[in-house]
Amino acid sequence: MLIKLTNAAEPFVGKDLLINSIQVLSVFEADVGDKTVTVIYGASKDSWQVQESLDDVLEAFKML
Numbered sequence: 001m002l003i004k005l006t007n008a009a010e011p012f013v014g015k016d017l018l019i020n021s022i023q024v025l026s027v028f029e030a031d032v033g034d035k036t037v038t039v040i041y042g043a044s045k046d047s048w049q050v051q052e053s054l055d056d057v058l059e060a061f062k063m064l
Contacts, residue, residue: 003060008037008049017048021061029054 007017023042030039030049037049038057050057 003057005048005050005052005057005060008032008035008051014051017050019048024061027054027057 001021002018003021005017005019007013007015019040019042023044024040025043026041028039029036032049038052038054040048040050040057042048052060
């Protein structure tokens with residue numbers, strides 16, 4: 001299933017991001033510069049930074 005989140009990585013800040021939840025291996029918060037983002041690592045060794053909090057991302061997974 002796809003989860004719709006908001007990109008936090010330059011140059012795509014604020015743009016929609018769809019992530020296949022089946023491919024997600026780990027999710028955690030990290031400080032990047034002067035902001036805190038949620039980082040998602042996938043099975044393909046890709047990673048994404050999103051603006052939603054860790055709790056919001058975990059809640060999105062629960063809705064699947």
